[in-house]
Amino acid sequence: MKKVGLLTVLLTGALLMVGVFDFPAWGDPYSPANRYLSTHYVNQAEKETAVPNLVTAVLADYRSFDTMLETSVVFIAGLAIFAILRSIEGPLVQARKRTESREKRAEKRDAGGDGQDPDLIVQTTVRLLLPTIQLFAFYVVGHGHHSPGGGFQGGVILAAGLILVAMTFGLKNTLKQFSERRGLAFGSLGVLLFAGTGLLCALMGTQFLDYSVLEAVYPFTDEIMARSHSMLVVEIGVALTVMSMLYLIYANLASHGDMKKGL
């Protein structure tokens, strides 16, 4: 069986290589991928959407539908972790009850929050660092359509800040501040903000996600600026979902699904 597998891999690799010989030259400005649609995006994006960051323009406007669905992929990934790992009080947890006493003993042993004793240096550093991290994340989200950045990146940075807090101050304390239910609600609301913007466009009489009609909603804008503003709204939705879902995935994985005791 191993040999069959090796043979398949070799065959696939060989096929891939055969295809590569036929590719356009590396970096060829006249290759189909550079000449056809990309030209349109490069030449027209700023005129049509008033967004200098072309990547964001393609991502959040031309192919915004893909991005909305990719955001929901993050949302689904988080929910999948919940569906599989999260232990809910009920028949499923009966078996775990037996091991609980052992856990309790362990907990008594290292009393003082969960995990190790709180470390003053680490905690102080995190206290100082966290606002900076979050501010930077807001910048990445908010400025995403003008400079490198965007909802996914900003959301990850925000989630990293939350995870840092959970690692230093204990998962239990962090969950008191940012509960599981709130995280799930934020995850859903983030996608809803994105899709809701699209639905609003549809309700106002154009296609789903066609931001140009939203000029009636934002003050002092024209059709093109409305696209730019909507991209910001949409990126905020993405950031909200990515942040809460990554944080909850961490919380689930770190606590073996019972949301009690983290790393």
Place this chain on the structure above:
Amino acid sequence: MTLAQQAPALILLFPFFGALLTLLIGLYRRSWCWPATVAACAASALAAWSTVVQVAESSNALVTYRMAGWVPPVGIEFRVDALNAGVVFMIAMVSLLVAIFSRTVVINETAGKEHFFYTLFQMLIVGVLGIGLTGDAFNLYVFLEISSLSSYALIAMGRGRAAFSCFNYIMMGTIGASFYLLGVGYLYIKTGSLNMVDISRIMHEQDLFQTSTIHIGFLFILIGVWIKMAFFPLHRWLPNAYTFAPTATSALAAPIMTKVSIYVMIRYMYTVFDPNFVFGMGPRSDVVVWLAVIAMVVGSFYALAKRKLKMMLAYLVIAEVGYMVGGAWLANKTGLTGAIFHIMADGLMTAALFLSAGAIYYKRKSYNVTALKGMFQKMPFTMGAFALAALSMIGIPPTCGFFSKWYLISAGIEAGHYGFVGGLLFSSLVNAILFFRLLEYAYYGEVETPYVAAGKRGKKKGFREKSGRDEAPLSMLVPMWSASLGLVLLGFYSGEVIAFISRYVAEVQF
């Protein structure tokens, strides 16, 4: 835009918003998840019907929807024609029926996680509907991701070996999706476009069909969808994954996920690529048809050998995939018509079978064949629906199974491929043996209490035998019977449906 013009997008948006809102509602009130899901699925089915009507009424049998308002190759487009309108409607209907059915089983099998279950359930529907609707090759991949990811989670929520069989599925499914994505990448580097119709236009205009990149891209896309549909040598993940999944998951995934992959294959073969390209390359099509024959025979045989009802049905799904792939690769119009019609017929049949099997499991707590003994006295309505679906699976006239098989067999004769004809007849015979044996058990057998491990003091845990009739609740009977009667209805209206499909088939030049 009027509401009717929004219909192609609404098919998808109802379950999408439904999923997001279901989670929000479910965080506070878990009992409201089911009504929310059913409402979203019902609205989606309504929108799907409206789209079908629009396609039928339009002169060129085409309804398009521009996402975000951009003109197609620049933006993403939904494209509904006579090929996918029926498939999408079937998917929406089956989802609605399974959603209604799921009321009691979800509470039983995934207690405390209903809100996660229903959110993922609707996301799976979104993914599969999107694959059916989109006209963009990359957008299709995103939907593939959504449907796969949510189906992994839904399958892993089952008990016993579910997690392990799901892991196998994740491995295979990820490899399949990667193959598809690589294939799309190869097409993109040669054409520079992602819109399916646009790719086709560029390939024709620049005569790219001779280049090896396009050949390899086609092959990779094909292998990707074959893994996703569990076509014969790549089918090993399917039986375990569908057997150990929760009842509602397998009833939803089995009818729609493999069928939509077959739709994707047909779409790529006939819309994106060209029949001359696909079949004009020596023995390739013959090899695929023979693989399909092996799939039918092997699937049927394995089904016959199994002792668990759900496992049998899972292997039958593999056999049915062989029918459709074979029909699509016979390279004639009758075969293509038969394959497309069979997508709809088989989706409904599989749904009816899995739903009635789920109802039997709900009452008997066992999938063993012996648990079927005497079921006609205990659950006459459930078994009635099961029998009707079984007849359609075998291919007996008033049901739609007969008509699709008729088309497929005559296509085999037309193409002179008697191996395919023989394989199909043989597989139908094996189906007949299998189902008549089950029905015989159910009709003549004595009721047998299935084996349940005895608890303390001989008390039987989790199973209470009731004397006399013990029928499944109405929330199960209604969808089950709707599916079974739908089979007869689709049989009666097969002329109209096939006339509708042939508006697509007529444009294909062999």
